[in-house]
Amino acid sequence: MKFSRSLGAACLAAAAILLPGSSSSAAVPPNLVLQYTFDSDTTTAIRDSSLNALTGRLVNSDPRTAFVSGAPGRGNALRLFAPQRQYVEVPQSPALDVNRFTLTAWVRYTGVTTADTLDRWEVLEKAGAYWLNVRTNGRVRAGGFFGACGASRYWKYLDSTRTVPTNTWTHLAARYNGYRLTIFINGVAAGSLSVSGTTCANDEPLAVGAKSAPAKGLLEAFWDGQLDEVRLYNTALSTARIADLASRR
Numbered sequence: 001m002k003f004s005r006s007l008g009a010a011c012l013a014a015a016a017i018l019l020p021g022s023s024s025s026a027a028v029p030p031n032l033v034l035q036y037t038f039d040s041d042t043t044t045a046i047r048d049s050s051l052n053a054l055t056g057r058l059v060n061s062d063p064r065t066a067f068v069s070g071a072p073g074r075g076n077a078l079r080l081f082a083p084q085r086q087y088v089e090v091p092q093s094p095a096l097d098v099n100r101f102t103l104t105a106w107v108r109y110t111g112v113t114t115a116d117t118l119d120r121w122e123v124l125e126k127a128g129a130y131w132l133n134v135r136t137n138g139r140v141r142a143g144g145f146f147g148a149c150g151a152s153r154y155w156k157y158l159d160s161t162r163t164v165p166t167n168t169w170t171h172l173a174a175r176y177n178g179y180r181l182t183i184f185i186n187g188v189a190a191g192s193l194s195v196s197g198t199t200c201a202n203d204e205p206l207a208v209g210a211k212s213a214p215a216k217g218l219l220e221a222f223w224d225g226q227l228d229e230v231r232l233y234n235t236a237l238s239t240a241r242i243a244d245l246a247s248r249r
Contacts, residue, residue: 097201138163142174187246
């Protein structure tokens with residue numbers, strides 16, 4: 001029997017999106033750019049479950065104490081201490097230059113501040129492009145630089161209408177669909193803002209648990225608490241899908 005080229009391509013595509021050794025054996029969405037679950041990490045190398053294999057590096061932290069039990073039923077989480085300036089350094093990649101995006105994470109913060117906090121604890125940020133953080137007043141902030149990266153670019157951000165309690169597991173998401181920036185807390189919209197323009201693509205690094213901008217000599221806003229299931233998508237997820245992620249379905 002002659003092997004169909006189209007059938008072969010379909011089989012290869014299906015095989016490519018299955019994670020060998022994955023506990024769920026679920027297909028990985030092609031629009032998932034980055035996913036850190038921390039469930040199988042035992043060293044300073046943080047495994048990326050997306051197809052991009054963007055292995056992160058744990059900075060200033062001992063892996064023997066960094067991975068702790070997360071929320072019930074969600075495996076391990078990453079514990080970061082702000083006074084030790086701990087965070088995850090993500091390797092630069094063109095995949096991180098997203099236009100439309102969704103940023104999501106399960107978070108549990110302590111409220112501990114340091115001289116480096118500077119009014120917020122960063123969940124993740126690609127400096128000069130997009131970010132998601134919790135302010136010291138408990139509100140969630142999401143933002144980015146829009147209008148590409150030229151002289152016409154502009155900085156726009158949104159603070160949530162609700163606060164996030166300390167020492168409580170909470171699901172956060174920020175979505176940009178090309179005309180509106182929206183924050184979600186536990187799967188429910190908590191504020192939106194009219195925004196337009198292309199998200200800036202640049203050579204700045206992405207960091208989880210801090211802001212890192214070597215071009216400006218910045219390293220600040222260190223997270224204090226736990227993070228889990230940190231994800232970046234290169235598309236605007238539907239409201240229903242964000243609610244699914246918040247309910248862990």
